[in-house]
Amino acid sequence: MSDKIKMDGATIAEEDDGIRLDRWFKRHREGTPHALLARWARSGQLTLDGRKADVSDRIATGQTLVMPTPPVETAARPARKGRALTDADIELATGMMIHRDASAIVLNKEPGLATQGGTKTEQHVDGLLDALKFDGPVRPKLVHRLDKDTSGALLIARTPKAAAYFAKSFSNRSAKKTYWAIIVGVPDIQQGEIDLPLAKQPGSGGEKMHVHDDGLPSKTRYRVIERAGNSAAWVELQPLTGRTHQLRVHMAAIGHPIVGDGKYGGKGAFLTGAISRKMHLHSRRLRIDHPDGGAIDISAEVPDHFAATIDALGFDTLLGDIGIDAQQKGPPPKAALKAQAKAHSKQIRKARRGERRGRTAEGKPTDFVGKPKPKTKAKSGKPAGPKPTGKKPTARKHPARPAKPG
Numbered sequence: 001m002s003d004k005i006k007m008d009g010a011t012i013a014e015e016d017d018g019i020r021l022d023r024w025f026k027r028h029r030e031g032t033p034h035a036l037l038a039r040w041a042r043s044g045q046l047t048l049d050g051r052k053a054d055v056s057d058r059i060a061t062g063q064t065l066v067m068p069t070p071p072v073e074t075a076a077r078p079a080r081k082g083r084a085l086t087d088a089d090i091e092l093a094t095g096m097m098i099h100r101d102a103s104a105i106v107l108n109k110e111p112g113l114a115t116q117g118g119t120k121t122e123q124h125v126d127g128l129l130d131a132l133k134f135d136g137p138v139r140p141k142l143v144h145r146l147d148k149d150t151s152g153a154l155l156i157a158r159t160p161k162a163a164a165y166f167a168k169s170f171s172n173r174s175a176k177k178t179y180w181a182i183i184v185g186v187p188d189i190q191q192g193e194i195d196l197p198l199a200k201q202p203g204s205g206g207e208k209m210h211v212h213d214d215g216l217p218s219k220t221r222y223r224v225i226e227r228a229g230n231s232a233a234w235v236e237l238q239p240l241t242g243r244t245h246q247l248r249v250h251m252a253a254i255g256h257p258i259v260g261d262g263k264y265g266g267k268g269a270f271l272t273g274a275i276s277r278k279m280h281l282h283s284r285r286l287r288i289d290h291p292d293g294g295a296i297d298i299s300a301e302v303p304d305h306f307a308a309t310i311d312a313l314g315f316d317t318l319l320g321d322i323g324i325d326a327q328q329k330g331p332p333p334k335a336a337l338k339a340q341a342k343a344h345s346k347q348i349r350k351a352r353r354g355e356r357r358g359r360t361a362e363g364k365p366t367d368f369v370g371k372p373k374p375k376t377k378a379k380s381g382k383p384a385g386p387k388p389t390g391k392k393p394t395a396r397k398h399p400a401r402p403a404k405p406g
Contacts, residue, residue: 018168152283182280
């Protein structure tokens with residue numbers, strides 16, 4: 001018979017508020033295998049305030065964590081070290097940096113660079129963070145992630161306190177993320193919200209998501225910025241929830257996959273001609289409150305292949321930053337006004353072209369395509385007769401009226 005399991009306890013500190021439980025073990029019980037944590041969670045030996053906990057649960061300041069005391073050999077095992085950084089690694093990491101302060105760093109992540117390591121993934125953002133320590137007290141930490149082929153704004157925390165603060169902002173959805181994408185085709189509705197539950201697709205090993213009635217609630221707001229005929233559109237996307245591959249699955253589900261996303265759009269996700277086959281999904285803007293007061297509000301420039309597609313399809317870059325919920329204080333900038341006026345003029349020109357196309361073969365003007373305008377009805381009491389020909393009759397003169405007697 002085995003010995004009784006010894007239990008250990010801890011109180012969650014303020015600097016760990018909002019992080020995942022497995023992240024807490026990486027900080028404070030270094031070397032505890034994830035498989036062991038999962039086994040404790042399944043057996044009910046891992047609890048928060050007396051309730052069964054899961055390794056993915058978010059923890060809060062003041063909670064009481066109870067867990068088994070790990071075996072001595074497990075606790076003493078050193079953490080796996082990453083490879084030494086080369087000069088090229090350091091140049092890559094620092095070259096992506098677009099913001100830095102005492103608590104945060106924002107990177108403009110390159111497409112094709114994974115956020116975290118995995119099977120056969122040698123180079124990733126997490127492995128480059130030692131190059132971004134600078135004069136900070138500890139190694140920077142990731143607080144959210146982007147897909148490998150998605151580019152754009154990625155936030156890094158420089159202190160444990162900032163990491164906990166930012167993680168909480170992402171978990172309670174107070175952080176605002178805005179993405180740009182090029183999609184195949186054009187949605188019928190120019191601006192709206194996609195509300196489709198998402199779940200892991202069976203048989204994919206959790207690597208692929210799909211729309212399913214029993215999935216988690218998932219919402220995405222979108223706006224068509226500009227269209228290239230009926231073949232493609234440039235859209236702005238805002239995830240209102242944070243599901244895996246949410247934007248990609250939602251756009252494919254409504255019949256407009258993101259250009260380059262063969263995983264969810266198949267062969268139909270690629271445009272012909274000189275358009276790049278890379279993913280056209282970019283984290284354009286990040287807005288999040290700062291732990292030291294104020295806020296971070298930063299935009300990341302699109303990568304080369306995305307910029308080339310915008311140019312090839314003839315999109316006007318001035319239209320991109322007039323957002324769904326632009327929070328302008330005072331009058332909008334001149335560039336935005338100019339773009340709005342240009343877009344309005346473009347719509348008028350399109351409408352006029354539609355009117356010309358709508359004229360019938362007899363040349364009759366139409367209100368709608370193929371429907372002639374109704375004839376103007378004659379005024380009641382005055383039957384319409386033939387138009388008089390010849391000279392216009394002169395007005396008949398009337399004698400002057402006599403003055404009224406005084």
